[in-house]
Amino acid sequence: MDKIRKHFIFYGRVQGVGFRYRAYHSAASYGVGGWVRNLPDGTVEMEAEGYEESIDKMILAIENSHYIVIENLSVKNIKPIGESYFRILD
Numbered sequence: 001m002d003k004i005r006k007h008f009i010f011y012g013r014v015q016g017v018g019f020r021y022r023a024y025h026s027a028a029s030y031g032v033g034g035w036v037r038n039l040p041d042g043t044v045e046m047e048a049e050g051y052e053e054s055i056d057k058m059i060l061a062i063e064n065s066h067y068i069v070i071e072n073l074s075v076k077n078i079k080p081i082g083e084s085y086f087r088i089l090d
Contacts, residue, residue: 005049005080012071014044026061027086030054037089
C-alpha cells in the first residue's frame with residue numbers, strides 16, 4: 001500500500017476551538033505527516049500525508065472533538081512529497 005497526500009479546507013466552527021492542536025496530536029497518533037493552518041476567511045487548511053486509513057482515522061479524531069464543528073469539507077488528492085512529520089503553520 002502506497003502513501004497518499006490530501007489537501008483539505010475545513011468550513012464551520014474550526015477556528016478558536018483547538019482544531020490545529022487536535023490535528024497535530026491526531027497526526028502524531030496515526031503517523032501522518034503534513035501541516036495545518038488557519039486562513040483569514042475563518043477556514044482551516046491542511047495537507048496530510050500517510051496511509052489512507054491513517055488519514056481517515058485522523059480526520060475522524062478531529063471531527064469527534066468536543067468543540068469543533070465541521071460543516072463542510074473540501075478535499076483533493078495531491079502528489080505525496082515524502083513528508084513524515086506534522087506541523088502547525090502560522
